[in-house]
Amino acid sequence: MNDTAVSVKGLTKVFGRKPKEAAKRLSSGTPRSELGPGVTAAVIDATFDVKQGEIFVVMGLSGSGKSTLIRTLNGLLEPTAGSIVIHGTDLATADAAEVRSVRQNHVSMVFQHFALFPHRTVLENAAFGLEVQGVPRAERLERARKVLDRVSLGQWADSLPSELSGGMQQRVGIARALTAETDILLMDEAFSALDPLIRREMQEELVELQAELGKTIIFITHDLNEAMFLGDRIAVMRDGAIVQIGTPEEILTDPANDYVAQFVQDVDRARVLTAGSVMEPARAVVPQSAGPRGALRVMRDTQTGGAFITSTGRKLEGAVIDRHVMRLVKDGQPDLASAIKRDIAMVSPETPLSDLFELSVDSTLPIAVVDENQRLLGVVPRVTILASLANVPSTTGLLPIIDPVTSVSPADIAETLEGSHA
Template sequence: MNQGKTKEEILAATGATLGVNQATFDVKAGEIFVIMGLSGSGKSTLVRMLNRLIEPTNGNVYIDEANVSQMNKNDLRDIRRKKISMVFQNFGLFPHRTILENTEYGLEVQGVPKAERQEKAEQALDNAGLLPYKDQFPDQLSGGMQQRVGLARALANDPDILLMDEAFSALDPLIRRDMQDELIEMQKTLNKTIIFITHDLNESLRLGNRIAIMKDGEVVQVGTGEEILSNPANDYVKRFVEDIDRTKVYTAQHIMEEPTAVTTQLETPSEALRIMVDEGMSNILVVDKDEQLIGFVTREEVESLLHQGHDDISSVVQSDVPEVESGALIDDLFDVIHDSETPIAVTSNKGELEGVIVRSNVIGAMTTDTQYDVINNNEDDTEIKDSTKEELDHE
């Protein structure tokens, strides 16, 4: 390996398989860090090295400042019992123990008193929606329910770190997606540090805050889903992601643009209309003095106010502007933009206008090109009647 030989060359020369090769990465507290790759890439070997189920032959593993690679047996056992829990693909439940007994097993090994460990186990089962089944045995539950028991058992210990090795791979597609949803919801509350192993790119993109892609024992790229899709590190990663539906990965933030123009509800009809004429707009978003979105007005209504001599446009502001936050997936925007006469407003959690999304941007997001052509959000209104300009000039 130190001579730069490939995994195949080492196998041919020595008969030994290089499981993990110079893998270096860091995991942030509270994130879901996904390690993914095809079968044989080394991902399961790597995750088992983190808690020394497999001994590293070289290198170090740190949890905070503690070097796991150099711990004695007692310290390592303590780390495994209290700091790290693991969820396996094959559930790993004891068939002769009830669901409650399976869930409290880790606490039992720690020597936690029976009443206390049962209380914690019941709370973990309740969080997983399985408390009514606590007295049943594993073979009385479906595969998805058994996997939830495995997850509840891991969480009953209240670990800082959760290692999940292909935890959902054996489940049916619908159950698998349900488990992914449950993990996402659980993480919002528990905020664990999760290292999730999978060979499914869609799963990794859906779950991971960041993703490490492995090939032949090496980590070839680490980044967010968006970074990997938009800037693959090499041809292998590029081929890996070329068939991914980008609308399920990219968010509103990636395709929104700065509003061409906005106005306030106290703006005069003549000035609001002048802005729309100059920008070729059939409607315009309306905000207050703090940039909070109020709604929109149409050119037709503003022209009517102008003829009637109104002082401002507040009386015709319509509030039904579709709003999304910047983290909304593009896949969720199709129905919204299809039914809307206005651009989609991208707002912060405080209601501040951050950008707008027009129909052409949503359609462009379906292509593999990461550069989107921005088309004017009122394509049909680029030609302004001379009479309107003349009337504004006169006004």
């Protein structure tokens, strides 16, 4: 099954004289700056696919071409060259009726400045997309009311937009898009006119709605932190061209060129990087069946003061530290169970790095990264968190997994293994 919602190939949009001729010159290698006076290439050879249920963010500075790009995706602007395929219809070659059909049934738009009708109530604004589709009034108002409840605006249904705050008005715009029940949402700088706190709240609400409804969202922004927070993938534009497409982590850690590297240098890395992206192999891992002696040997070989204990299927049971295990060996105990510390820090691979700070401070062990079945995938030592935030390559070597002040020396472990009785 094809999971592509929008497919864009070689899309070019030129404004000015003889746009078709200018597009051909661009495709043959003529620089944008040499097209001549009165000719502006706003989008140049853009190619990308957007998957169903994905938040695809197009990011760039003013004049990069991102707003022109989204207007071609909505059929508001006719492409000069290339194709835009949505549900089997190529907007570049479709007639006016076909373009209208795509816009009415498959694509909704959320604008930067809300674009609400001031003389209509919040409910009527939310229902407008269904009105365009010809849905009877009673049905469209009922459907709109349900969506308003979902975005916490139900009590304002009979109010006018002027009675609402900026954040609430933007919720109306989102409600209108959701009420139309199209599967694709185009959002052009949708939150940029909001105050910072309200903007952050709207970003979080959009992510929650996306998780609930599974819409395909193409989001335009000039704000890098917003792009990193929202995007499953990000396309970075410069001078009309897409210079890199990748996940937030890929954009941040492996920029395609100096422009992208400079663009992302001030991003809040703690909000972008996850435990899964910075975790390292867990070297000091002991099967519970290995017993105290096996645990001590692993700690000696890896030069660490503690070890993670796993059971069948590499399920993480907890961790032990050297001095407790040495006591078991000296006492002739064959089982590790009594020494296992089970309340250790564990996170999923998707956990943001910002959520690991407090855990790393409170724990002498590195943070364990586990899957939904509690299988041990890797660990995040404290030094790795600091190195990631500072953009310093990790050494991934023999990193201590507990505080060396409290650990026992390898010589002590060796002496215990050699001199104790089993």
